[in-house]
Amino acid sequence: MGFLSRELPIAVKAAIDQILIHPSVNDVVTAASRDEHGNWAIEINMDVPLPRDARDKGITATGVKESEWVRIVFPTSFPAHAPWLFLRADFNRAHPHINPGRPGELVSPCIYEGRLGDLLHEPDWINGIINQLADWLGKAATGELLDCSGQGWEPIRRDSVDGTIVTNIAIIRERMANAKNPISQYLRYEYWQSIVGHSGRIIDENTSYTNIGEAVRKFRIGSNEQSPFRSYFSLAIVISGGTKKTIDVYQPDDVDSLEQLLLRAESYGCRLGLENRLKEITENIILPQIEQTLEVTVLFAVKRPCNLIGEGSDIEVIPYGIAFISDENRRPQSTRTSVFPLVLIQKVSQQLLAETSDRKFNESDRRKEVAMIGCGSLGSKIAAHLARAGHGPFRLYDKDCFSPHNVARHAVANSAAAEFMLPKVWLTETLITQVGAQITPIKNPLEDVISLLQNKPDLFAKCNGLIIDATASSSVQDALCRVRPKHFGAPLLQVALYGRGTIGFFGLEGKDRNPRVDDLVAQLYQIGLDSSPIGAALYQATSFDRIHTGQGCASFSMKMSDAKISLFSAGISERASQLLDNSIPNAGELLVGLLTEDGLGVNWLHQPKTKIEILYIGDKSKWEVRIPVALRDRMRMETEQCRPLETGGILIGHINWGSRTIYVTGLLPPPTDSEFRTDEFVLGIQGLKKQISSIERITSHTLSYLGTWHSHPNGGGASGKDRNTLAELTRERGNVPSVCLIYRPEGLLAVTGPVTNP
16 A cells, blocks of 8 residues: 555645634534545534524434534545545435435535535635535525525435436426326336346337237347347336326435335325236236346336426436346246336437537548547547547547437447447547557556546656647646656647537647646636636536536536537647647647637637746745746836836736645736835725726636735845735735735745735
């Protein structure tokens, strides 16, 4: 396992310092400690505002206490990965928005509709996670975790599942919506177990049978097709109490027997229908063999009081599997059954698909290696474009699997691959090798790139063409930015789409990784502030910009047509092809693409690029300040214009708490009540607060006030007044780092001293 440091990592300490001053935290139960795996944990108590009728007892009827114990575990990869949150083991698991787990284990609340790692990379950093947890506990106390007026109904929680079923949920819901009275129908169902142990299930939702006799005549139930996947045919039962009966009680899944399944059917108002169908199966089906297992699927279609989270339907489809065993007469026995929960996965459908595009490329023999990080919708298209253009060989990295909704936009439009949930790397590799591209064999292509880089920083040292990051992941970006220039054999190119495919980002690093991709992203944030069309796409995203693709809080994808992605990927690929064919500019490159109003094309705008000057601030725990040389030159110009008087202004930019990096993106002019003297610059305040608030509002706090700068036109170091100014800023801003810069003819200087006041 190797040596584990006993010292609290800087990032963990910074996070704990912020947690302990959070207004909802009232006590530290256990100080930070490290487990045998190197993870650090802290145990705290959090105040929970209880309803009036529960305050005297200090606990609600649903078991939420006025002070709740919380365990926060920081993985060894923190802050690349988010911490894990746990509540006490006896916390009421009947609440919605709780992650799967077993009885007796600590309870893991689902506090955020998405990935906590992405929330960690928001401007509030760890405070964003604690804020969400406090909000979750408050809503649990008041019974408001299910918000039908806003978020929607939480799908049933499964603490464990035994597999997935691929089907078109929309068709099943449509049948339910058209039937006011209770219904029970048979559908054709196919399941298999391959010789390598992989299992799968498919429901043919387009073929329904009103009675079992019709189904038995159509195909031989329980037959084995003798294929490599040993496919069996069986029945799926769609059963419902009808749309007249609304089930408004949230029940986590606890079904593990046939009797419990019947009790659950009773709560849904359809027990009699299920009992009749199960009786028909045991009386009318004869299997090919004695002691043969037959798997039958039950789909409860339940009407809820409001639409499910992220979906346009109030009908929840809840699947279970029943395994029957045949007796000496080869009939399935209801006394020998096992019941297990399943998960529905959306099948490829008309609603999920979009048009694809075709593009002709000139073929040539190019041997520069391309590393593609992310083989999703955008990355697969870029890889396909470059492969068809004759580029390669390729290295492919992606840890995710192919889901049915990917068919709508992925370069691999293969419904069978979606149903088998194959890795995207395999599919993209198959796609580009079919057009003649070569693949560089690599170890662990399905492993998280963040983990790969932690174990092997020179992962891309032998790549001599381009390293392309198409993951749209802040965590991956941070991991790549920690790599030293000598460990990159080629420049890093980051590409992404925003605003439902209306804005495209193309950021190419400069020589010696200056500027880096994170500098270019920070510049994009500033461009969004200065440009309304770009800012609207960057900063005004809503839940309507996403589409849910399965069951669970994190099962969503950005709404974006294949046509739009194809427009952007074509331009990105064309420029990447030019870079591979020609010399790569030492200064790097930043392009922002805007979709035309008629949707017929993309206008790519070249943005000014600049090298980055790096300073370090803080005393014990250092922060890195990255400021464009263009902004430093602007300070120089303003200093010369104001000479012999001192001048100054406001620094705005972005803070990355995880990497302890501050990006200066812009300068604000001094307020009109500022004072300019030969020995001092006094920053005014008139209109300043309003101006900063406007910036934070427009950019959703992505950009904010960082600190100040002023000039020493005759040179010299920081004065006592300068250090006092930094100290005053630090007191006012608390744990938010403050920056005080001085421009001198000999260069920029950061005022030394503590920059945070936790």
